[in-house]
Amino acid sequence: MNTNHIRFWELASDEPFDREHLDTCEECQRQAEIHRLLGIQLSRLPRIEAPPFFAARIQNLIGESRSSLVYYFERMAAQLVPLLTLLVLAISVLLYTVNDQETSQITTNGQAVQVLEESAFPDVSVETMIVLSLDGDEGSKP
């Protein structure tokens, strides 16, 4: 005979258990009684009814929200989101491409350098800066 106690808390209501053990084990008989009482308590819990006009009220609330401007804007926004996302992506790619072409150039030694706007550095011309940077590169060589 199985001497393990029955684990009532793991049993589903329709699940079989070791009845032979239950017949001979006082502890499991006590637990079975408590399990039975809990089942009765649960089956007798009070239940409530939805109010008679609950469904109609929900219908009205939905009707009101559907007719409001906010609802239309929400629906429109929901439908436009994918389109706007695509548009933003397309514009970003376009801007990046145009910007890349205008602001990048290849130097003679193959390095890409950023052309600086003269207005950002009014005291130093672009030509002077390039000369200085080339001098610096040569100076740093061993």
Add this chain to the structure above:
Amino acid sequence: MARTDAELVAATLAGDPKAFGDIVRRYQQFVFNAVYHYLGVKGEVEDVAQEVFLKLYRSLDRFDQGRPLQAWIYRITANQCLDEARKNRHRRVKNFSDLGEEEEERIRRYFDEDRHGTSLTEAEDNQSLQLLQKMMDGLPEKDRMAFVLREIEGLSYAEVSRALNTSVTAARIRISRVKKKLLAELDEILGSKQGERR
């Protein structure tokens, strides 16, 4: 002839306002009772149930019509209940503190009357929900939700697992954890009474 859930959903999406009313009528009893048994407070049930159905309506266009509507409703109900519990956590701690001596006595009386076959009053049956809530206090909210859906509302383990977005095994573990605590509490309360009588 009554329309199927799928037909009602399709009609609602096509703009038929009556169709959604029919969905509400079909599932309102489940929603009201699940919310009531989970929160344990009658006064809040209607507001929470209303929110469940409004969320259902707003989410219908995302609902996979190849799946059962009731599973979707179970999930929205469970999520809404868990949200409410999170919002009301402070109040719950105040309302559902440890069982007092008087409440333990009430539980003993409740089961004594049951054992001896005397009928309980409606008020006593109503108190039983509050006592049950107190006994479950301290357990994780999801465990309590799983227990309510399975043991009180009668959902299958598979339905509970889908409602809580978890595996069937995890749902079973949650439910058995609550049952274990309830059985231990009852054992202690009823056992101590038996000890006094000896």
